[in-house]
Amino acid sequence: MIVWLASYPRSGNTLLRQVLKCCFNLNSCEGLEPVPEHLRNHDAAREDYYGSYFVNGNPEEFYQQAHTSADLVLIKSHQLPRDNNKAIYVVRDGRLALQSFVKFQDTFHPGESTFESLLLGDHPYGDWSSHYHAWCAASRGPTFVVRFEELLNANANLLRQLQEFLGYSGPVHPWVNPQAQLRKLTPTFYGHGRPTWQPDEFWTEVRLRQFYTLHGALLIQLGYATPADVDANAYPVGCDEERMLQFTRQLVHRHQQLQRIADQRLAEIQRLDAACTQRLAVIAELTRSCDERLAIIQRLERDLERSRRTTNTQRRWKLVHRVAVQLGLLNP
Numbered sequence: 001m002i003v004w005l006a007s008y009p010r011s012g013n014t015l016l017r018q019v020l021k022c023c024f025n026l027n028s029c030e031g032l033e034p035v036p037e038h039l040r041n042h043d044a045a046r047e048d049y050y051g052s053y054f055v056n057g058n059p060e061e062f063y064q065q066a067h068t069s070a071d072l073v074l075i076k077s078h079q080l081p082r083d084n085n086k087a088i089y090v091v092r093d094g095r096l097a098l099q100s101f102v103k104f105q106d107t108f109h110p111g112e113s114t115f116e117s118l119l120l121g122d123h124p125y126g127d128w129s130s131h132y133h134a135w136c137a138a139s140r141g142p143t144f145v146v147r148f149e150e151l152l153n154a155n156a157n158l159l160r161q162l163q164e165f166l167g168y169s170g171p172v173h174p175w176v177n178p179q180a181q182l183r184k185l186t187p188t189f190y191g192h193g194r195p196t197w198q199p200d201e202f203w204t205e206v207r208l209r210q211f212y213t214l215h216g217a218l219l220i221q222l223g224y225a226t227p228a229d230v231d232a233n234a235y236p237v238g239c240d241e242e243r244m245l246q247f248t249r250q251l252v253h254r255h256q257q258l259q260r261i262a263d264q265r266l267a268e269i270q271r272l273d274a275a276c277t278q279r280l281a282v283i284a285e286l287t288r289s290c291d292e293r294l295a296i297i298q299r300l301e302r303d304l305e306r307s308r309r310t311t312n313t314q315r316r317w318k319l320v321h322r323v324a325v326q327l328g329l330l331n332p
Helices: 013-024 044-050 059-068 094-108 115-120 128-136 148-152 156-166 179-185 205-222 227-233 240-326
Strands: 002-007 073-077 086-091 143-147
Touching (some): 002 013, 013 073, 013 086, 013 148, 059 073, 086 128, 086 156, 094 115, 094 128, 094 205, 115 205, 115 240, 128 143, 143 156, 205 227, 205 240
Parallel strands (some): 002 073, 002 086, 086 143
């Protein structure tokens, strides 16, 4: 049984996994996306603090096995949902998540993304609002939503809710937040984990206006901003800036949708190509086996022909011998 551990990037997915490891001793898969070999190196902190492990072999085969397994399988995901399996979704104030994601991309994937591209969702994971709505739609499947700030100091009530949602019946240990130790080990990955947003130099007036225009509604829905804050900082509905932002976002979403379709079809082509390669290998093996058997048949036919000739010769000699005996030329 799969339970997805889902979130928009830099929203607390790793923190959730730390809670599950510390309190329930549950390990979790790093996800189904391809991981370069150099990132699969042994990491004691990663294994000890959040029970991380990578998929060995074909991720799709791992998914199918986990999907039908009776055992609980926890899988991290920043991707958009692919099924209706249960999920724990971590949500964080979009301003904090996006700021941290921009910094993460600049540090680990320089040149791949910008503030504007991530704001609009020009990324395989989409944008902050769309990601939330995709995972938390009522039609998707059972989803337990937990806030980043709740996980920082996970209390007994939250642990009980997580335990019930997972169907976990084992021992429960109190939460001890290891962020300070982890930040010392890898400061580029583990941020300060601010629970509340405060203005800073990253959030220029233009950036704030753009964010409130596109994501203000979800900020209000989640209680991270008031309607008055959003109205005061977003571009007025119908103005040129607002219309251009919305139009650009629609284009980006359409591009990402087409890209996902193309990726799915490419994956299907690769699957069919792999299946054809396997079948060609089977055909080659059957051909080799048939050639071996044909060679055996031909050898047996030659042996049979020689046996027939030998048998005929023997019969002729027996006939000659019998006639010679009858004629008195040979003794019986």
